[in-house]
Amino acid sequence: MNDDKFLPDMSRLAEAIRKHDCIAFVQLFHIGPMLPPFLRSERLYPVAASSLSKEELPLPNFIPPKGLDRDEIKRIIEDFVTLAHRAKRAGFQGVEINAACNHLLNSFLSRAWNKRNDEYGPDTIENRSRIIVEIIQGIRELNGKEFGIVVLINGAEIGLKDGIRPQESLKIAQVLEKAGADAINVRAEFYTPFRDPNKRDSTHFPDVALYPEPPFPVSDLMEDRFWGKGGWVPLAANIKQGVSIPVIVAGRLDPEFGEKVLRKGAADFIYFNRALMADPELPRKLMEGHPEDIRPCTGCLTCFDNNERGNPPLCQVNPTLGKESLLPISKAKKKKKVLIIGGGPAGMEAARVAALKGHEVILYEKAPRLGGSMLLASIVKGLKRENHLGLISYYETQLKNWGLS
Template sequence: MFPLLFEPIRIGTLESRNRILMPSLGTLFSMDQKLNERHYRFYERRAEGGAGVIVAGPVGVDFLGAGAICLSLRDDAYIPDFRHLADRVHGKGAKLMVQLFHGGRYTFSFFIDGQQALAPSAVKSRYTGETPREMTLEEIEQVQDAFAQAARRAREAGIDGVEIIGSAGYLISQFLSPVTNKRTDAYGGSFENRARFAIETIRKVRAAVGDDYTVTMRVPGNDFVAGGNTNDDIARFCQLFEQAGIDAFNVTGGWHEAFVSQLTMEVPRGGYAYLAGGIRRAVKVPVIASNRITDPFTAERILKEGFADMVALGRVLVADPDWPTKAREGRPEEIRPCVGCMQGCMDRIFTGQPLCCLVNAEAGLEGERRIPKAARPKKVMVVGSGAGGMEAARVAALAGHEVDLYEKAPRLGGQLRIAGAPPGRKEFLSLVEYYEAALARAGVRIHSGVAVDVESVRRIAPDVVIVAEGAEPIVPAIPGIDLPHVITSWELLAKDPPLGRRVAVIGGGAVGLETALQVAKIGTINAETLEFLMFNRAETDEKLHELLRRGSKEVTVFEMLSRVGQDVGKSSRWVLMQELKERNVRIVTDARVEAIEPDGIRYVQQGEAKREPFDTVIVAVGSKAVRRLSDELAAAGIPHKTVGDCNAPRKIIDAVHEGYLAALDL
């Protein structure tokens, strides 16, 4: 089904059983720079699932470049633990590499005991908000030697290869870019001088490990930073790095401070493969494509069309470690999809919490969480088919219980269908499709279009009831809320009603902002028309950009607080805010709506009464738990479990994990 994806490939002296590489990604499974059982199980599970190569890390080469948040190979004392990791990964048939890491100006001072980070030049970091110290020539040599010694330790540990990180805006990227490299010595200025640090580092690493060992490099396909390196620039650098001894290039997107999203669901599947293609045309060694390669059809296409020789699957393998096996066996419909939400990975890392996953409640807890077979199977009734209800039904059935799932709507999905309705959010619908297929395979009996009350529970007489009623939109007591031109955000997403030209959105949380964005996209040019106009050069670039950004609606968001989007994850908020700005969505903060009138709204902002005209008003002030059945069951003395938003409206990740745990506790 995917013949190219499962061809073996040689990278230097390393031979992979397929074209699937799991790249390094932060886990925060430890804060002492050491591997532990949690790491071993995490990587071992991905190897067991069929990945060809696993890149563990990031692995700091010294303290100032990583601090306590990364693993480390800065001392021989770390070798035994990495040898054990290699044995665990090799035991499942995969090859193991480690990513050698130095953050440069991206290193927070509080991770390195309050010391100042090192960088090519003293250019303030937008990522940390701090200004680094310019490296001396002696420090440059010390860091290069640290890379080399870390590589030597990796080889001694039985690891199959090392990857030097030159991407994402970390130290090597900082030397390569004229934005962050303002040096006037041999390491700055000209193209060749900016490449010098990386080339010397590669040569020292190669000298430390020998020619019969795999050394690769992760590079940005484009910095996506104003004044930074383009894809053509990176391709030229890669030619020099290949000559210095690099065996393959893993091509990712831009820097952490890039002006365009790299990993969120707004990025099209395989959307950055073209960057790998630009590098592949310039070098003779294998090239690996990265970022949002979520399904095997996209992965196979990237290989078939010549963009890359391998594909990197990071968060995809967090979501489903068995992705490679399912694809190889022709079962792609069984793959649990990464939806690009960032809720369990990036958002948690940014807040100092260990990695987990919205769709996979076992991720990061391999060995601790598993689905055992029930000693005494029970008759389980699950009410509600949102994320929590479907996960509870799936897990209970896999544990051997007899499961019936009831949903009052005609289709499964609950709020997932609403979440997946706006443009750019359709990945949530892929999760619904996954659950529909998974429930059918597990033998769950589906009863859609069936409302459940206490009497029906008594009649069915299950051993266990799991209630996942979900939530419903809050309708505030504002005068005029019942006027015909007033709708809720849920009604907009579910029914797609006609809207007037001037649209007010009341509520500046995640739902309100995504609602505003959906409305702002109405009347913009579609992809087919854009391709036609671009190919024929029918309009200027400026005009095409305007047609993409400007729709037919004038949208204003009203928020009571001083800041909007406070419930949006850090890794996604800036993307959302940037697009709202680009689409000319007006945001009014510190505004309390007093009344809705037939042709406008009245509100108070910082004590001043104001009025503005609007044709349509959309209410998006949040949701409240629905506990009707739960309360009735409690009153009747019928034991039951509750999961998801009927406990309290939160995120999808909370519903999925609660559903998983509830089903284990039967």
């Protein structure tokens, strides 16, 4: 998005979304201190509100970032505004400004990252929020009042002495509302004590934060009864009672749990990410009253690990993710009899696709139940962090629907 040469492709994307009566938003973020190793170079290094030494870092396994001077801040604000304007020119109706996780904008909001002593410093909520307020004002001025601006913030930075607390995130949300934000999306960054030397040990996935169990008590901050499902909902509810703009929340939600969140009034919108990567047809299947046909996300996080390495999209349960137009399932010209040996994940998926293509399918499985190695995996892994049994049930339903023997 950083050049007008991408306008035609961006426009195609916006149009593809809008032609289905959906509202097209795009997220803007500066990765800041989280710059992954594969992107680092002499020219590209982690930056934050302040330069921090190894000792000052929120966790020792982060890379010490370089602090930004005022001119650099000004340039970054201009970049956000230019990107939002390009998004509008491409046909997007709004942007989400990502000021959460441990990205650049969050490093201004958080006292754990922000050690400045100027008007962007940590002494007041207004100063901490200033860079985001200036971005919002710039976008409003250029894109007009009809253009949507959502800001994604951390409702809390859990596990840090100087991390954002819920009382502070509420005040931040109020400042952003006053500056012209149309909605606030709430998540949290969870800093765990040192567990894995190869990882940063901070996460915004509530299901990861709670696995195998929280390293310290968290029930005053997050929903910890459902293995991460709806983990950040209490933080969203805290903000919702203090602002008049809509509040959004994500985090291992499924349609049933999400509906409860909305009915309880804990948030105004719910977000699905992994659930939609596992089954992009989820909204249609729900609308048509067939939740049993939704292919469930197991929570394995193959997608995220792969994304962190800079690879194209990959999902454990949806082999066509990101390749939908290359791998369409069309009717075969000639109907054949297909025999599949083994009712494990590969066999079941092959049977499903062959049936969708119109073939007559027979699936042989020697065990009394379908699932193959997924059944063993469920015994070893349990159901808390990853859930394979849900996927087996999905295949059983699909294969029954198609009348497979």
